[in-house]
Amino acid sequence: FTPDAFSDAAAGPLYLQLHRRIADAIAAGRLRPGDSLPSERDMAAMTGLSRVTIRKGVEALVASGQLVQRRGSGTIVAPRVERLEQALSLLTSFTEDMARRGRRVESRWLDRTLAAPAPEEVMALGLGARDRVARLARVRISDGVPLAIERASLPARLLPDPDAIRHSLYAVLEARGCRPVRAVQRISAANLAAPDAALLEVPTGAAGLRIERVSYLASGQVAEFTRSLYRGDAYDFAVELKLAP
Ligand code: 16G
Numbered sequence: 615f616t617p618d619a620f621s622d623a624a625a626g627p628l629y630l631q632l633h634r635r636i637a638d639a640i641a642a643g644r645l646r647p648g649d650s651l652p653s654e655r656d657m658a659a660m661t662g663l664s665r666v667t668i669r670k671g672v673e674a675l676v677a678s679g680q681l682v683q684r685r686g687s688g689t690i691v692a693p694r695v696e697r698l699e700q701a702l703s704l705l706t707s708f709t710e711d712m713a714r715r716g717r718r719v720e721s722r723w724l725d726r727t728l729a730a731p732a733p734e735e736v737m738a739l740g741l742g743a744r745d746r747v748a749r750l751a752r753v754r755i756s757d758g759v760p761l762a763i764e765r766a767s768l769p770a771r772l773l774p775d776p777d778a779i780r781h782s783l784y785a786v787l788e789a790r791g792c793r794p795v796r797a798v799q800r801i802s803a804a805n806l807a808a809p810d811a812a813l814l815e816v817p818t819g820a821a822g823l824r825i826e827r828v829s830y831l832a833s834g835q836v837a838e839f840t841r842s843l844y845r846g847d848a849y850d851f852a853v854e855l856k857l858a859p
Contacts, residue, residue, distance in 0.1 A: 821846030
């Protein structure tokens with residue numbers, strides 16, 4: 615990032631000049647995926663541009679996906695995202711999938727509570743009038759890259775203490791003797807709205823995959839109703855097909 619003087623004449627609006635310089639630095643490898651940008655204040659001091667101009671230039675690069683803004687840690691060059699191939703025929707958990715690939719897993723928790731169920735939870739989980747629901751909402755992060763937002767609802771009797779879950783839901787269900795053995799999953803296309811896109815560190819409107827999983831215990835009871843949004847730039851879902859009889 616070179617602190618040369620910006621010209622306000624022929625080269626176009628100042629924020630676009632800044633945009634171009636940062637984009638060029640990324641393209642040339644002077645700024646690499648994961649590198650931090652100086653703070654708005656420092657960039658203003660380095661360039662002589664106003665903070666409003668800096669913000670506009672940075673926002674344009676966030677909108678195009680070249681920069682990512684992280685709460686607490688400022689603006690970084692968007693990390694390179696490796697596409698993952700995920701088999702659709704096996705009932706596995708996120709933690710297991712990532713462990714198999716030798717990847718690190720973290721969660722950013724958005725919700726972990728017991729609540730009165732919403733009508734759609736009553737329907738999906740087959741709950742009675744007095745039943746409560748355990749809700750787990752989290753951003754699933756692997757090797758530092760947010761890959762999915764998952765909102766799971768379970769009958770509270772399967773998970774009376776959702777707050778006790780630190781890492782893997784399926785590991786806790788397994789330990790409690792109620793790991794799901796079968797699931798029905800639906801996948802559809804979605805453009806990610808602003809709050810979800812921000813959580814997944816992609817531009818607003820980026821392509822996502824909406825996945826709904828209803829999983830069942832061996833007894834046939836519903837164990838889990840999970841609504842997820844996966845990043846479209848990170849996943850290839852693969853399934854083996856057999857000849858129709
Ligand atoms: C997977 C499942 C999700 C399940 C979660 C448990 C999809 C597409 N996938 O991500 O339903 O709740 O695994 O993961 O919904 P955990 O055991 O790592 O918490």
